[in-house]
Amino acid sequence: MYKTKLNRFRIFCLLFCFAVVSKTAAQSVRISGKVLSSERGSLEGLTVIIQPGNLTTITDKKGHFYFTNIPKNSKSLTINYTGYLPYEIKLSLKESAVLLPDIFLKPDIKELEEVVVTDHFGFRRKKEESLNIETVNSSFIQRNLGGSLMQSLQRIPGVKTISIGSGGSKPLIRGLSFNQVIVVENGIKHEGQQWGADHGLEIDQYAVNRVEIIKGPSSFMYGSDAIGGAVNIKPVPAPAKNTLGGSIDFTGKSNNEQFGGSINLFGRNEKWFFDTRMTVMDYGDYRVPTDTVHAYNYAVPLYKNRLRNTAGRELDLHASTGYVSEKFKSVLYASNVYSKSGFFANAHGLEPRNVDTELHDKSSRDILMPFQEVTHTKISNTTSFQIGNHQLETQLGFQKNFRREWSHYVNHGFMPPLYPDDMYAPHNLERQYDKEVFSIAIKDEFSINKHQFTVGINGEKQQNTINGWSFLIPAFQQITAGLFAYDKIRISDLWLLHGAVRLDYGKIEMEQYNDWFPSEITENGQTTSQYLKRSDDLNRTFQSFNWSAGVNYNPGKLALKANLGTSFRMPIAKELASNGVNYHYFRFEKGNPNLSAERSYQLDLGMEWQENKWSFQLSPFFNYFPNYIYLNPTSQHDIYYGAGNQVFEYEQSKVMRYGGELQTRYQFMTGLSVEILAEYLYSEQLSGNKKGYTLPFSPPASVLFGMTYSPEIKNLRDTYFSLDYRYTAVQNQIVPPEKKTASSNVFNFALGTKLKTGKQDFIISLQVQNLFNTKYLNHTSFYRLIELPEASRNIILSVKVPFLIHQ
Amino acid sequence: MNTIQTKSKNMKTLKLVFSLLVMSFFVTACSSDNEQIDTEYPVIDISASNTFPVQCSEIIRGQKITFRTKFTDNVQLGSYSLDIHHNFDHHTHSTEVNDCVSDPIKKPVNPLLYINSVTIPAGQKSYEAVQEISIPQDIDPGDYHFLIRLTDKEGWQTIKGLSIKIL
Numbered sequence: 001m002y003k004t005k006l007n008r009f010r011i012f013c014l015l016f017c018f019a020v021v022s023k024t025a026a027q028s029v030r031i032s033g034k035v036l037s038s039e040r041g042s043l044e045g046l047t048v049i050i051q052p053g054n055l056t057t058i059t060d061k062k063g064h065f066y067f068t069n070i071p072k073n074s075k076s077l078t079i080n081y082t083g084y085l086p087y088e089i090k091l092s093l094k095e096s097a098v099l100l101p102d103i104f105l106k107p108d109i110k111e112l113e114e115v116v117v118t119d120h121f122g123f124r125r126k127k128e129e130s131l132n133i134e135t136v137n138s139s140f141i142q143r144n145l146g147g148s149l150m151q152s153l154q155r156i157p158g159v160k161t162i163s164i165g166s167g168g169s170k171p172l173i174r175g176l177s178f179n180q181v182i183v184v185e186n187g188i189k190h191e192g193q194q195w196g197a198d199h200g201l202e203i204d205q206y207a208v209n210r211v212e213i214i215k216g217p218s219s220f221m222y223g224s225d226a227i228g229g230a231v232n233i234k235p236v237p238a239p240a241k242n243t244l245g246g247s248i249d250f251t252g253k254s255n256n257e258q259f260g261g262s263i264n265l266f267g268r269n270e271k272w273f274f275d276t277r278m279t280v281m282d283y284g285d286y287r288v289p290t291d292t293v294h295a296y297n298y299a300v301p302l303y304k305n306r307l308r309n310t311a312g313r314e315l316d317l318h319a320s321t322g323y324v325s326e327k328f329k330s331v332l333y334a335s336n337v338y339s340k341s342g343f344f345a346n347a348h349g350l351e352p353r354n355v356d357t358e359l360h361d362k363s364s365r366d367i368l369m370p371f372q373e374v375t376h377t378k379i380s381n382t383t384s385f386q387i388g389n390h391q392l393e394t395q396l397g398f399q400k401n402f403r404r405e406w407s408h409y410v411n412h413g414f415m416p417p418l419y420p421d422d423m424y425a426p427h428n429l430e431r432q433y434d435k436e437v438f439s440i441a442i443k444d445e446f447s448i449n450k451h452q453f454t455v456g457i458n459g460e461k462q463q464n465t466i467n468g469w470s471f472l473i474p475a476f477q478q479i480t481a482g483l484f485a486y487d488k489i490r491i492s493d494l495w496l497l498h499g500a501v502r503l504d505y506g507k508i509e510m511e512q513y514n515d516w517f518p519s520e521i522t523e524n525g526q527t528t529s530q531y532l533k534r535s536d537d538l539n540r541t542f543q544s545f546n547w548s549a550g551v552n553y554n555p556g557k558l559a560l561k562a563n564l565g566t567s568f569r570m571p572i573a574k575e576l577a578s579n580g581v582n583y584h585y586f587r588f589e590k591g592n593p594n595l596s597a598e599r600s601y602q603l604d605l606g607m608e609w610q611e612n613k614w615s616f617q618l619s620p621f622f623n624y625f626p627n628y629i630y631l632n633p634t635s636q637h638d639i640y641y642g643a644g645n646q647v648f649e650y651e652q653s654k655v656m657r658y659g660g661e662l663q664t665r666y667q668f669m670t671g672l673s674v675e676i677l678a679e680y681l682y683s684e685q686l687s688g689n690k691k692g693y694t695l696p697f698s699p700p701a702s703v704l705f706g707m708t709y710s711p712e713i714k715n716l717r718d719t720y721f722s723l724d725y726r727y728t729a730v731q732n733q734i735v736p737p738e739k740k741t742a743s744s745n746v747f748n749f750a751l752g753t754k755l756k757t758g759k760q761d762f763i764i765s766l767q768v769q770n771l772f773n774t775k776y777l778n779h780t781s782f783y784r785l786i787e788l789p790e791a792s793r794n795i796i797l798s799v800k801v802p803f804l805i806h807q
Numbered sequence: 808m809n810t811i812q813t814k815s816k817n818m819k820t821l822k823l824v825f826s827l828l829v830m831s832f833f834v835t836a837c838s839s840d841n842e843q844i845d846t847e848y849p850v851i852d853i854s855a856s857n858t859f860p861v862q863c864s865e866i867i868r869g870q871k872i873t874f875r876t877k878f879t880d881n882v883q884l885g886s887y888s889l890d891i892h893h894n895f896d897h898h899t900h901s902t903e904v905n906d907c908v909s910d911p912i913k914k915p916v917n918p919l920l921y922i923n924s925v926t927i928p929a930g931q932k933s934y935e936a937v938q939e940i941s942i943p944q945d946i947d948p949g950d951y952h953f954l955i956r957l958t959d960k961e962g963w964q965t966i967k968g969l970s971i972k973i974l
Contacts (some may be wrong), residue, residue: 296966297902351954351968354900417915633962635885637924644890644922644956646964690961692844734846736962 029093032066033100035059035079043105046081050074050091054670057612061127080717081105125212128488130498130550130563132215132606132619132661134159141205142765143720143750145251145798147258147283149205150231155724157661157679158215158619160699164782165310166256166286166791167341168200172780173215174621174659175681175698176228179572180598182218185233186333188380188397189222191437191462195574197782198584199403202337202376204316206249206262206279209236215661216604216621217567220500220548223458223482227567227600235331235382236275238324239268244806251281255769255794257364258283260314267806274321281314284364285342288789289775295786296586298352303361305792311367312341330383335376342371347786349410349583350643369428370407370583376400395441395458405431407583409469413641414519423516425468430583432467452488457481464573466513471641472580472589474513474535476573480506496552498563503545506570506597510538510577519640534641535577535591542597544568550604561606571595575629575650581642585737585785588642589631592650600625613667620660628655631696632689633736646737653688655695657681671710678703682733693735697780700731700741719753731779741784744776763800770794849880849959851967860953863907865972869944878934878957884927885958887936893918894950894970901952901968909950909970919946919973948973 031050035043042063049056050070059065072093077100079087084105091098125133134156146152150161150169161169162177171181183190183201192202212232219226239245246265252258260281267274285306293300302308315338322331345355348370360368380397407430409419419427441458462478484502491497518529548565578591602623609616629652636647659681667673680701683694708722724747731741752765773793777784853861859875866872878884895913900906919942927934953969 298900298968299902351899351966353898417918633958633964635958635960635962636926637886637888637956637958639888639922639924644888644924644954646956646958646962732846737964740846 029070029072029074030066030068030097031070031074031077031091031093031100032064032098033103035063035065035103035105037084037105043081046079049078049080049670051076051078055612056667056670058610079103079105086717126606126608127552127554127559128496130496130552130561130604130606131218132158132561132604132621134213134215135210136213137210138208141208141211142763142798142800143752143767145205145765145767145796146769147253147256148200149203149208149211150201152205153211153213153231155677155704156213157663157677157704158659159213160780162197162697162780162782163778164198164200165307165312165341165344166258166283167281167312167314167339170194170197170201171229171231172697172699173213173229173231175657175683175695177697179225180228180569181231182222182226182229183231183233184222185378186235186380187382187393187395187441188378188399188439189225189460191399191435191460192374192376192401193403193433193435194225195572198343198405199341199372199374200339202339202374202401203233204262204277204279204314204318204335204337206264207236207277207316207318207335208233210234215619216563217548217565217600217602217623219504219546219567219569220484220486220502220565223502223504224480224506224542224544224568224570224597227569227598235333236320238273238322238329238331239266239275241268241270242807243268243804245802245804247800247802249798249800251796251798253283253794253796255791256283256286256311262316268324271323271325272321273324274319276320277316277318279314279316281312282365283313284311286310287792289773289792290789293346293786293788295347295352298346300346300352303357304364306361306364307344307788308355308357308360309342309345309368309371311365312339313367314339327386328383329385330381332379332381334379336378337376338374340367340371340373342367343584344783344786344788345370347584347783348407349586350412350581350645351586352786370405370430372403372405374401374403376402389446391445393441393443393445395439395443397437397439399435399437399439401433401435401437403431403433404429405468412581412643413517414515415469415517419469423469429468430470431472434465434467436463437461450490452490454486454488455484457483469516470580470583471513471515471534472582473574473578473591474510476508476510476577478506478508478573480504480570494553494555496554498548498550498552500548500565501546504543504568506542506544508540508570508573508576510535510573512537515641534579536593538577538593540571540576540593542570544597544599557610559606559608559610561604563602563604565602567600567602569598569600569629571597571629571650578650581645582648584782586645587633587737588638588645588647590647590649595629595650595652596627598625598627598629598652615663615665617663618660619662621658623657625655625657627652628685628695630655630685630688630690634689651688653690654686655683656686657683657695671712673708673710675706675708676703677706685735690735694733696735696738698731698733699780700729700743702726702728713753715756717754717756719751721751722749724748724750728776728779737785738779739785739787741777741779744774744778746774746776747771761802763802765798767796767798768793769796845882845959845961845963847881847959848963848965849878849884849957851955851957851965852877852879853967860969860971862901862903862905862969863971864953864969865974866942866951867974868942868946868948871939871941874936874938874940876936876955878927878936880932880959882932883929883960884931884934885960885962886924886926887955887957888924889921889938889940890952890954890956891919891921891940891971892952892954893920893947894952895947897950899952899968901970902966903969907950907970907972910972913949916947917945918949919943919951942973946973 044061048065141152147166148169160172163169214230218230244267249262262279264277287305318335320333377400384393439460443456459481482504486500489497513535514531546566550563553560604621606619632651662678665675704726706724710720730743750767755762955967958964
């Protein structure tokens with residue numbers, strides 16, 4: 001055992017030894033210049049190409065580029081950059097050193113909406129943050145479009161999902177998920193029912209312009225819950241002045257016969273703007289490459305490979321309006337995201353069930369019971385203004401998450417066999433959660449000499465009510481507040497230091513819950529009928545002090561970073577007070593009212609090397625929790641309300657985790673590049689009942705080999721053909737009730753282009769996911785426990801048509 | 808000249824990264840222990856001839872039956888629960904390969920519901936569970952489901968669902 005652990009760590013260390021590099025020598029003809037845009041100033045991280053010969057280089061953070069050894073017969077210099085019109089200049093090189101006049105790129109207005117911020121931004125962010133940050137934009141999402149936002153982001157190493165069905169998923173960052181990862185949209189913390197694996201994130205992926213993923217503890221910025229990382233969905237930038245335009249997206253998927261799309265309309269005069277969007281999605285039961293699944297030893301035959309009752313619908317509406325001037329900006333956002341989706345009918349309830357197959361298999365598009373409906377409404381305002389040296393931002397938000405789970409009434413415990421007519425909950429309403437959240441935040445950014453300070457205060461108030469014939473968690477109120485200060489010190493061009501401190505306060509008040517039906521209780525030989533109390537009135541308060549310290553060192557092409565910090569998370573209502581059956585997993589879950597706030601210590605390192613033809617990035621981390629909150633499967637069964645199901649109890653244990661990601665790219669020639677993306681994670685519980693075991697949903701190691709060919713074709717822009725091969729290693733690190741998951745080999749193929757006919761652009765992308773229809777299991781899928789393979793081959797066509805009505 | 812300078816700087820930083828790594832390696836090495844974790848499920852063994860009930864067993868109302876099954880585990884058994892509930896609506900099926908002939912669908916009036924749990928004495932790798940269950944006279948006859956859930960000490964659970972008939 002010790003030996004295997006040692007070997008595991010050795011392999012882990014070996015990854016670092018890739019870091020040995022060499023440099024090429026300089027030669028005669030030298031050409032240099034600078035690339036800018038009028039809106040954004042210098043443009044960093046974009047590719048400059050010299051023809052013939054396909055020599056490339058990347059601009060630095062001041063927009064400068066240098067070619068040191070180009071042949072004298074070089075004819076042209078081109079810059080193709082998404083969001084800007086293509087740029088080309090003829091060269092006639094007579095001298096040995098040429099300094100070109102500044103190159104101004106003109107933005108392509110039609111696409112501005114989508115791509116104002118692209119690669120160069122992510123590149124700069126990485127160098128300025130000591131935590132590991134990945135930034136992607138809407139083109140990345142379109143290229144890798146999955147059933148939901150997180151599924152579209154899965155290509156990023158260290159980012160996985162816990163998916164349910166084809167349309168919902170939760171972020172899984174370096175093995176942590178649910179309330180350990182925060183999702184921020186337009187500056188406001190997204191508050192849904194994060195604790196549940198059985199439904200997705202209520203985010204419309206078509207409305208996403210840019211996402212920043214922080215792979216590490218970021219409590220000092222976001223407070224409780226950001227202990228494992230953050231997914232920050234940035235606001236869509238305001239449209240360009242005096243424009244009226246929009247775009248239409250169409251998406252079709254073969255696997256679940258999904259069709260849908262999104263329509264966007266935006267406009268702006270000098271200072272006022274509006275932006276609206278509507279997204280509609282409709283999909284059928286999805287298909288898997290098997291005709292039988294084994295739900296806890298129960299064989300379930302599938303009709304035409306379709307996963308019974310996993311169809312769904314989505315309707316999302318967004319509207320925002322705002323005022324923008326040089327020193328003042330205020331935007332009001334409103335959105336409503338609605339989804340309705342079915343659960344796999346055979347694996348819901350107290351035990352795996354037989355269902356009326358004739359009824360279910362009649363149509364692959366209908367949504368029968370059990371199913372869920374979620375409506376997430378959000379209204380928020382972000383106002384930013386300048387007072388002297390201070391850049392202030394205020395944020396006000398209201399959210400309502402309304403989730404209902406519908407299922408046939410199944411009596412258990414002493415519940416009456418027939419559903420009473422006078423019951424307060426509708427007949428088939430199994431569960432209902434209604435959450436209302438008010439939030440407020442004020443932030444001030446200012447500079448004093450080399451110090452760039454950010455100080456802020458934020459508060460949130462939640463009200464949660466429940467309904468339905470079953471019980472899992474009680475109603476509760478919650479108040480949280482935080483105060484933070486962050487200092488970024490620019491010591492020199494090479495060195496950046498970061499320091500942050502944060503104070504948090506949280507209070508949770510849970511309400512008593514009594515069964516709606518009497519149970520027979522025998523005490524001292526006397527049998528009485530009582531309405532059992534399932535949860536107590538319980539008040540808990542938590543305080544926490546957290547800090548973070550980091551450093552960036554950026555000598556030229558190399559960028560190094562290190563960060564050490566603490567993070568925390570308040571226990572949630574489910575962990576403190578649940579007391580009921582989880583009908584998805586056939587288990588009885590019991591909260592623990594004595595849990596303390598989870599704490600985490602993490603060391604993050606990062607190394608990045610950027611050359612013209614290749615780049616290399618490594619981001620290892622080490623993490624320790626003195627009191628990780630863990631749902632422990634016990635050897636006991638609950639014979640009352642739990643109907644004989646196994647009891648799972650919340651406990652805390654010491655946990656150690658380490659791992660990292662590696663990303664490397666190499667460009668063989670213009671248009672042809674390969675990349676390798678790898679990730680590794682190891683977790684171990686160091687104390688408690690499951691000492692020696694890992695944590696649930698531990699993603700196995702995986703490596704992705706990608707090849708992209710981007711030819712220059714007449715009348716087409718940004719054409720690409722790409723093939724991804726992902727090898728996922730076996731996962732033998734398991735904890736009850738998980739099963740070991742075999743390794744898998746999956747291929748994805750994608751192609752896309754921008755077609756111009758007349759004045760109209762069409763952005764087309766086509767993907768074939770699971771190219772060879774491989775039958776494999778995903779260790780972190782919601783349905784893994786019932787041995788359900790991942791979706792079979794899926795062809796996804798996506799077309800985006802940007803338009804401009806007036807400019 | 809320039810190049811050499813950056814190189815030596817890079818070497819320094821590489822060294823720094825490496826030493827941090829070595830540090831984290833020691834942290835890991837110290838906390839490792841040699842305990843072998845248990846990843847095996849307990850086993851419900853119905854192969855013995857005196858096992859009861861088995862798939863398609865028939866039980867008569869008003870009589871006492873004796874549940875008898877052998878449980879085994881590689882480390883230590885935990886507990887088991889028994890659950891008898893009606894299957895008049897054919898809502899459940901069994902984990903067994905062969906199917907039994909079932910009666911037509913009907914509405915329950917007074918179906919039998921039996922749920923019980925037994926903690927297996929500590930330290931057992933093998934255990935013969937024996938339990939008497941009385942079947943009342945006034946319950947609905949018909950198709951029933953006999954569910955056995957067995958855990959081991961670590962919380963691994965094995966389920967066996969049997970179809971039985973009460974006459």
